[in-house]
Amino acid sequence: MSRIVALVDNAVRRSTAFWAEHGLSFCVEQGGARLLWDTGQSGDVLRHNLDVAGLNLETCDALALSHAHYDHTGGLPFVLRERPGLPLYAHPEVLTPRFSLREGTYRSIGMGMSSEEVAKQADLRLSAEPQEIFPGLWTSGEIVERPEPEGRSAHHFVRRGDTWLPDPYRDDMSLVLETAGGVVVLCGCCHAGLLNTLAHVRRHFGRPIQAVLGGTHLASAGEEYLAHVIGVLQEEYGGMHYYLNHCTGENAFAALWKVFGAGRVHAFPAGSVVRF
């Protein structure tokens, strides 16, 4: 049996002592091993919520990062201070600086640590290919084919020499958990696009997708695109369950809930637990 705990999210379960912040972190337990998936934004919220959840980093076997953005990697200094040398799984481009352009100014929105610091403090295991972290728990690898729209922001840039380019989000990956009933996909921000990510996982793992969790980057999706996404989900991923949070957005959550119902669509704020 696998267990997933939402440690950091924009929202918390009602009447609990968990704290919220714009960010995402999950604890994934599989076959007696424990993985931290992303670290939230501040480290303070992760530390507090680990305590509330009765978990600690001492019993954490590895860390995986969905992508470089600060709301997923901001807790990294805290995690590596507590657990120097922790195996860290991610895409090689997770170390590339990221920026947001607002009112003519480029602001850093990537990792707070330099790539040298991360390389010194963690046991880096970077690959664009799927990596098996523990038996039955994989990174998705790079979402190479992206025929469907990505989860883009017009403000996101990377720098190549003297040139600013729209962020290609090559670093964006998900986690894939093998279960008796198929596979479970855990997204971070899903900048690669939800439909692209699901299609990639189906292609590589060749098993039905039982559930998708996390941020799906549908918060800014227009009505037409949302209707398209839901149409494809209905046609191609019938029976899939949804445990949604972070950048999914209330509008998309409500639209999915309306079509797939409360039996399949669940909010997954900090403090939520699900077993597969």
Ligand SMILES: [Fe+2]
């Ligand atoms: Fe992001």
Ligand SMILES: [Fe+2]
């Ligand atoms: Fe995010």
